[in-house]
Amino acid sequence: MPEVAINIGDKKFTVTCQPGEESALEFAAGLLNDEASYLISQIGQLSEQKLLLMSALMLADKMATTTEKMTKCEKALEEALNKVQQLEKAESQINTGSVDSELLIQLENIAEKAEELAAKVSS
Secondary structure, three states, X not given: OOEEEEEEOOEEEEEEOXXXXXXXXXXXXXXXXXXXXXXXXXXXXXXXXXXXXXXHHHHHXXXXXXXXXXXXXXXXXXXXXXXXXXXXXXXXXXHOOOOOHHHHHHHHHHHHHHHHHHHHHXX
């Protein structure tokens, strides 16, 4: 198993991982080190155990916030896609002449909002 040297809060560690996971481990260690460095700059030196615990908790909080935002975006995207499907259905009805113009205007507005939302989610 490969060994990777990482640095967390000015403390050096050697960690083993599965072959091919070295870069992911280094990236994760970088995130943890960023949190540890922030804590050290705000609080000062902490015990290794407390530094790692607090850094991990800060990362977990960020992950929870990001997960919550992603869930909201997924829900909004799903709603937008449903509205796009409604618009497509209305368009097919227009071709048969069975939709009034006010509904068409509302559906076009919904489609524009859905496209804007989809652009935000994808960026």
